[in-house]
Amino acid sequence: MINELVKKIQKLQAPVVVGLDPMLSYVPEQVQKKAFAEYGETLEGAGEAIWQFNKEIVDKTWDLIPAVKPQIAMYEQFGVPGVEAFRKTVEYCKSKGLVVIGDVKRGDIGSTSAAYAAGHLGNVQVGNSRLTAFGEDFATVNPYLGTDGIKPFIDVCKEENKGLFILVKTSNPSSGEFQDRLIDGRPLYEWVGEKVAQWGETHMGESYSYIGAVVGATYPEMGKVLRRVMPKSYILVPGYGAQGGKAADLKPYFNEDGLGAIVNSSRGIIAAYKQEKYAHIGAANFGDASRAAVEDMIADINSIF
Numbered sequence: 001m002i003n004e005l006v007k008k009i010q011k012l013q014a015p016v017v018v019g020l021d022p023m024l025s026y027v028p029e030q031v032q033k034k035a036f037a038e039y040g041e042t043l044e045g046a047g048e049a050i051w052q053f054n055k056e057i058v059d060k061t062w063d064l065i066p067a068v069k070p071q072i073a074m075y076e077q078f079g080v081p082g083v084e085a086f087r088k089t090v091e092y093c094k095s096k097g098l099v100v101i102g103d104v105k106r107g108d109i110g111s112t113s114a115a116y117a118a119g120h121l122g123n124v125q126v127g128n129s130r131l132t133a134f135g136e137d138f139a140t141v142n143p144y145l146g147t148d149g150i151k152p153f154i155d156v157c158k159e160e161n162k163g164l165f166i167l168v169k170t171s172n173p174s175s176g177e178f179q180d181r182l183i184d185g186r187p188l189y190e191w192v193g194e195k196v197a198q199w200g201e202t203h204m205g206e207s208y209s210y211i212g213a214v215v216g217a218t219y220p221e222m223g224k225v226l227r228r229v230m231p232k233s234y235i236l237v238p239g240y241g242a243q244g245g246k247a248a249d250l251k252p253y254f255n256e257d258g259l260g261a262i263v264n265s266s267r268g269i270i271a272a273y274k275q276e277k278y279a280h281i282g283a284a285n286f287g288d289a290s291r292a293a294v295e296d297m298i299a300d301i302n303s304i305f
Contacts, residue, residue: 001137001138001161002163002208002209002210003205004099005066005067005099005137005163005234005262006205006208006259008099011066012066013298014064014066014298015066015301016067016263016264016265016298017065017066017067017236017263017265018057018061018265019071019103019238019267019270020054020057020069020071021070021071021103022053022054022074022075023074023267024046024049024050026053028273030284031056032045035048035049036049042081043080043082044081046078047075047085048085050074050075050078050082050085053286054085054092056286056287057270057286057287057290058096059287060287060291061269061287061294062097062098064295064298065098065294066098067099067100067101068098068099069100069101069102069236069264070086070089070093070102070103071103071266072102072103072104087133087134090134090135090136094137100135100136100137101138101139101140101165101236102120102121102134102136102139102140103140104116104120105140106139106140106142106153107141107145108149109145109148110148110152113145113148113149116153117155117156117157118156119134120133120136120139121135121137121138121156121157122156122159122162123160136162139164140167141153141167142166143167143192143196147199150164150166150199154202154203154211157211158202158203161210162210163203163210163212163234164210165212165213165234165236166196166211166212166213168189168215169189169193169214169219169222169223170216171216171217171219171239172216175216189222189226190225190229193225193226193230194230196211196212196230196233197232197233200232200233207232208233209232211233212234212235212236213235215236215253216238216239217237217238217240217249217250217253217263218239220252221252223235223237223249223252227254227255227260231255231260233260234260234261234262235260236262236264237250237262238264239264240263240264241268241297247303250301250304254305258305263297268297269290269294272289272292272293273286273290275289275293278292
């Protein structure tokens with residue numbers, strides 16, 4: 001799957017991923033009203049609203065982008081109907097030929113980690129059948145439990161030709177409380193980055209490993225170090241746009257071939273119609289606002305090369 005992702009990025013000249021992280025407050029009133037008219041102001045109504053919201057955004061942007069990244073917490077908050085909206089979103093995006101990065105941030109040990117991996121990246125045995133639950137192409141994983149927590153994911157990735165993005169240096173302000181702590185004179189995130197590179201050597205694609213890393217756009221100097229530490233790992237870069245990351249800060253995340261990183265924007269794209277820049281497009285045409293925001297993002301990122 002890493003080979004397919006790289007090829008899509010090259011073909012589209014778009015090292016970007018749209019984060020499908022739909023808060024209900026992002027969903028325009030007309031979409032909510034239609035869903036609530038059918039299902040009431042219920043969890044089912046909320047699930048329908050975010051599914052229809054996602055579908056419109058995907059319909060208006062799929063031809064511009066290589067990948068999407070649905071964040072599962074935004075769906076889980078609505079319980080079972082929200083999780084169903086997540087499943088439908090993943091299925092629909094894959095039908096459009098998009099690479100799907102499940103932003104699930106799982107991480108445990110033994111059979112628990114194996115179950116997470118099977119549910120999101122693999123298959124489960126039900127009687128005589130092997131069935132797919134969610135079927136994302138990549139998943140984000142928390143490495144805090146060490147190799148015991150990562151190996152079950154890698155095992156499933158090898159079976160299914162799927163991939164991981166492992167949290168190394170996250171974009172949130174307090175990430176340094178743990179990730180920047182020095183161990184034998186080096187910050188923890190460097191040690192994690194080295195381990196990601198080692199894990200990646202066991203599951204290589206044509207040019208890059210199936211085992212990538214998450215490194216926030218808000219820390220470009222750290223990104224520069226980690227790019228050297230993980231030369232064959234694709235870097236998923238959150239924090240662009242709404243979280244303060246700028247295109248000028250992103251060059252260190254890429255290799256000299258112009259590859260090696262994919263930049264995420266979530267509310268900057270899906271709630272673009274709320275921004276002054278795109279307000280003239282209007283809430284009635286929120287998908288068109290998202291498309292315009294994607295086009296601007298691609299041009300902005302490509303300007304650094």
